Amino acid sequence: MFAVHRGTDAFEASEELPVRPDETKARIALRTVQHVVEQAVRKVVRERIELIGASRTDSGVHAKGQVAAFTCSGDEAAGTGAGWPESRGTDRLLRAVNGSLPRDVQIVAAELTEPCFNPIRDCTSKAYSYTLHVCRPPPNGDSLRALWDRRLVHQVWDQLNVDAMNAAAQVLVGEHDFVSFAAANHGRLTTVRTVLSCGVSDLGEKERGGRVRIDITGTGFLYNMVRIIGGTLVEVGRGRMTLERVRAALESLDRRNAGPTLPPTGLCLEWIRYDQPPPAPTDPRSTSPL
Numbered sequence: 001m002f003a004v005h006r007g008t009d010a011f012e013a014s015e016e017l018p019v020r021p022d023e024t025k026a027r028i029a030l031r032t033v034q035h036v037v038e039q040a041v042r043k044v045v046r047e048r049i050e051l052i053g054a055s056r057t058d059s060g061v062h063a064k065g066q067v068a069a070f071t072c073s074g075d076e077a078a079g080t081g082a083g084w085p086e087s088r089g090t091d092r093l094l095r096a097v098n099g100s101l102p103r104d105v106q107i108v109a110a111e112l113t114e115p116c117f118n119p120i121r122d123c124t125s126k127a128y129s130y131t132l133h134v135c136r137p138p139p140n141g142d143s144l145r146a147l148w149d150r151r152l153v154h155q156v157w158d159q160l161n162v163d164a165m166n167a168a169a170q171v172l173v174g175e176h177d178f179v180s181f182a183a184a185n186h187g188r189l190t191t192v193r194t195v196l197s198c199g200v201s202d203l204g205e206k207e208r209g210g211r212v213r214i215d216i217t218g219t220g221f222l223y224n225m226v227r228i229i230g231g232t233l234v235e236v237g238r239g240r241m242t243l244e245r246v247r248a249a250l251e252s253l254d255r256r257n258a259g260p261t262l263p264p265t266g267l268c269l270e271w272i273r274y275d276q277p278p279p280a281p282t283d284p285r286s287t288s289p290l
Contacts, residue, residue, distance in 0.1 A: 033057070033105060037068065040100035044093065045072045047082040054119035054272050055126055058224070060264035062152065065271035067119045086112065119272075125196060127217040127270040130230040130262065131203075132156050134210040153211070154266035160212055160237030165200040168236040168246045169214070172198050172229060180249050180258045181229050182222035194219045200233060212237075215270075224261050232259030 038051040054067040073083025084093055090110040098107050133153040172181075172195050179191040195218045203211035214230050232249065235241040241259060249257035 030059070033063075033066070034068070036102065036105055037097075037107075038070075040097050041070055041072075043100050044096045045082065045084045047072055052119055054123050055269055057269055058227075058264045058267075060151075061267045061269065063269040066269055067123075067272045069113065069117060069119045071115060122274050123220075123272055124275050125217055125219055126221070126272045127215065128221070128226045129216075129268050129270050130154070130214040130226065131266045131268070132160070132212040132214075132234070134158075134160055134212055151265060152268075154262055156212075156234060158238045160234065161239065162200055162202045162212055162237065164239075164243070165212075165214075165233045165237040168233055168241075168243045169198040169200055169216075169229075171243060171247045171250065172216075176250055177253055178222055178225055178250070179253050180255055181225050181232070182255070183224040183228075183261070184255065186223040188222060191222055193222060193225070198229070200237075227262045227264065227267060228255075228258055228260075230262040230267075234262065235259040 034051055034053050038049065041049055041051065049070040049072050051068050051070050055063075057063055057066070074086055090112060094107050094110040097110075101107070131153045133155045135155070135157065172178075175192065175194040177191050178193050178195075179186075182188075182191055195216060198214075198216045200212065200214050203213055214233060216226055216229065232241065232246060236243070236246060236259075245257075249259075
């Protein structure tokens with residue numbers, strides 16, 4: 001399991017790829033969490049591994065509980081130092097990989113699993129939060145509070161009716177076709193998903209500076225689904241949409257009837273869960289979720 005805090009410009013940096021014979025200028029390779037972690041693990045275990053992440057996150061989205069897995073040699077291969085023997089333990093692996101990672105990505109736990117463990121297929125539920133900073137237009141001291149953590153919240157100038165937002169959120173709970181709340185290029189064969197819970201809470205004016213948070217859990221989500229749900233609920237909070245319109249948007253199966261897509265800034269992957277903890281491996285080639 002690892003955490004990603006995209007709070008520095010360095011994480012958004014990119015690099016140029018080699019120019020191909022048929023190209024006139026270099027292509028730009030975007031920096032991704034998967035690539036960064038994968039390269040760090042390869043450096044530590046000294047062999048090529050493929051990292052499988054449990055959940056895709058858009059550029060600019062944070063993660064407190066992302067899960068990923070890789071398979072490497074259980075014994076040092078041919079005296080080259082490649083692989084990671086089980087006798088070394090996962091604590092040393094965790095420290096070694098963290099030592100090779102940039103400051104905006106950190107491994108928080110590492111465990112051994114069976115080789116059949118798949119962080120995508122075996123996931124049973126996951127949770128996201130979306131944090132809003134609510135304040136009136138300047139001059140207002142509250143607007144400055146969002147300046148320091150602007151990469152972690154989305155600033156909203158209008159006052160929001162949290163009770164109305166929370167009531168509308170309940171319409172989305174259950175199994176539905178969420179095509180109205182998915183980006184057009186979602187790339188999935190089915191748009192039916194199950195939302196286990198959805199709620200909106202006021203985090204308080206004094207301690208949090210006018211923070212409102214949307215929390216949603218489900219068995220799986222479509223591309224931009226949480227950000228579109230967030231945008232729809234914000235419209236309800238502003239008084240521009242009603243609970244009935246949210247229900248109608250869901251039933252219409254038409255993206256045009258739902259609210260706007262919120263920016264990635266305030267979105268965070270909170271956790272990913274599995275029915276049973278992955279069992280300890282018996283195969284010499286073990287898989288380690290980070």
